[in-house]
Amino acid sequence: MKFNDLTRRNFITAVTATTVATAFSNVIPAFGNTPRNTGKLAIHGGTPVRVKVWPKWPAMIADEKLIDSVVKTTKSGIWSRIQSPTGTVATFEKEYARLMGTQLCIGTGSGTQALATSVEAMDFGPGDEIITSPYSDFGTVSAILTSRALPVLVDLDRDSFQLDPEEIEKKINKNTKAIIPVHIMGMPCNMERIMAIAKKHDLKVIEDACQANFAKYQGKQLGTIGHLGCFSFQASKQISCGEGGAIIGNDEVLMDRCFTVQNHGTNRKGFNVTIGPKYRMNEFEGAVLMGQIAGARARFEKRNENAAYLDSKLKGFPGLVPQKMYPGTESSGYYKYAMSYRKEHFNNADRSKFLRALSAEGINLSPYIARGFHGEPWVDEIIGLREYKALYSPARLKRYKEEMQMPICDLVCNEEMVVLEGVASLLGSTQDMDDVVNAIMKVYENRDKL
Numbered sequence: 001m002k003f004n005d006l007t008r009r010n011f012i013t014a015v016t017a018t019t020v021a022t023a024f025s026n027v028i029p030a031f032g033n034t035p036r037n038t039g040k041l042a043i044h045g046g047t048p049v050r051v052k053v054w055p056k057w058p059a060m061i062a063d064e065k066l067i068d069s070v071v072k073t074t075k076s077g078i079w080s081r082i083q084s085p086t087g088t089v090a091t092f093e094k095e096y097a098r099l100m101g102t103q104l105c106i107g108t109g110s111g112t113q114a115l116a117t118s119v120e121a122m123d124f125g126p127g128d129e130i131i132t133s134p135y136s137d138f139g140t141v142s143a144i145l146t147s148r149a150l151p152v153l154v155d156l157d158r159d160s161f162q163l164d165p166e167e168i169e170k171k172i173n174k175n176t177k178a179i180i181p182v183h184i185m186g187m188p189c190n191m192e193r194i195m196a197i198a199k200k201h202d203l204k205v206i207e208d209a210c211q212a213n214f215a216k217y218q219g220k221q222l223g224t225i226g227h228l229g230c231f232s233f234q235a236s237k238q239i240s241c242g243e244g245g246a247i248i249g250n251d252e253v254l255m256d257r258c259f260t261v262q263n264h265g266t267n268r269k270g271f272n273v274t275i276g277p278k279y280r281m282n283e284f285e286g287a288v289l290m291g292q293i294a295g296a297r298a299r300f301e302k303r304n305e306n307a308a309y310l311d312s313k314l315k316g317f318p319g320l321v322p323q324k325m326y327p328g329t330e331s332s333g334y335y336k337y338a339m340s341y342r343k344e345h346f347n348n349a350d351r352s353k354f355l356r357a358l359s360a361e362g363i364n365l366s367p368y369i370a371r372g373f374h375g376e377p378w379v380d381e382i383i384g385l386r387e388y389k390a391l392y393s394p395a396r397l398k399r400y401k402e403e404m405q406m407p408i409c410d411l412v413c414n415e416e417m418v419v420l421e422g423v424a425s426l427l428g429s430t431q432d433m434d435d436v437v438n439a440i441m442k443v444y445e446n447r448d449k450l
């Protein structure tokens with residue numbers, strides 16, 4: 001349905017229903033049943049849509065149960081996982097595996113460590129190439145660099161903000177060993193295509209599901225579709241302990257290798273068998289995680305409920321287009337509720353003007369990631385490093401630099417991305433969600449004044 005048809009139809013319905021009672025009020029729906037608000041923008045001295053502040057994450061989940069869990073660990077004297085096979089870390093690993101729908105789980109000190117451990121355990125390193133997204137937390141690229149493999153970036157699908165499967169195959173060569181798809185915002189990548197490409201070229205897939213716990217795609221939870229799945233429990237994440245991470249998988253041999261790698265090369269039987277950093281999760285982190293895990297699934301469901309509500313309100317609205325879902329998407333982790341800002345529908349006002357006006361209305365949306373990784377200093381840095389020069393041919397490094405052009409990612413970063421923080425905000429009430437939509441629509445109705 002065309003935008004204009006939708007507007008006109010809603011307008012007519014609304015006018016018939018409300019003309020008498022509300023001759024001068026602002027209740028003519030523009031989209032869905034959103035009240036039309038043509039009042040003066042707060043940025044020009046009008047009344048803001050919202051004055052209430054949002055709860056703060058993760059402080060809002062620091063309840064008695066969580067605090068009690070940390071106190072118990074403190075008093076027990078079991079502060080490292082090696083002191084007990086039934087401590088908080090081991091208990092959490094079992095519980096998290098169950099919740100994520102997998103056999104095995106290994107806790108680590110961060111999501112970055114989970115990714116680096118996975119790369120190392122698969123024996124990828126110097127001379128190898130690993131394909132990933134330019135639009136993520138830098139931990140994704142950092143995990144590849146730590147092993148001295150080459151992170152090969154692939155441009156985005158403009159509407160999903162995920163690495164574009166159509167671009168992946170162009171970057172595969174004989175040294176390519178793996179793909180690390182990033183489920184950005186917690187929304188599933190096009191895993192069907194990615195797994196098919198991986199199979200065709202005999203590549204491993206490590207899912208960066210750091211923003212995506214519980215999210216489901218084609219009946220499977222994210223992190224269980226590839227060969228390994230990695231998660232983060234950093235402070236901003238939906239399940240959090242300040243800094244923490246996990247690897248999940250069903251391949252016992254590979255997961256044993258992961259354990260050994262993150263345990264400084266020492267295997268479960270206590271033999272020192274290989275190279276490995278020390279990336280162990282500690283018992284306090286396990287205690288914080290165990291203190292909140294019971295409520296995690298319900299919070300995930302609430303976020304999806306509120307996101308579906310926002311989706312319904314924005315349906316047909318061309319100015320902000322919610323993140324594209326690939327067929328097979330059943331839910332998202334909703335780390336962020338992401339939208340694409342289309343300035344041509346906002347009187348060509350730049351995103352920054354829109355965000356400033358919205359912020360004055362009491363709704364803070366953000367542009368999220370400032371720059372794609374292809375435009376950051378590390379690219380020139382590694383090309384100049386002795387190690388990389390020894391491992392990759394001058395021709396390869398020259399082409400590597402030339403291929404660091406990601407126009408879609410630039411467009412997303414510089415002009416289009418707008419996110420509502422999802423971890424705390426999407427736990428709000430319907431009124432909170434209405435505030436978000438009403439503020440957006442108020443700015444939209446006043447777009448000629450931005």
Ligand SMILES: *Cc1c(COP(=O)(O)O)cnc(C)c1O
Pocket residue numbers: 109110111112113136137138139140182183184208210211231232233234243244245
């Ligand atoms: C948070 C995050 C990471 C890194 O996790 P840390 O725990 O911060 O090391 C990696 N990838 C994505 C997509 C993330 O959101």
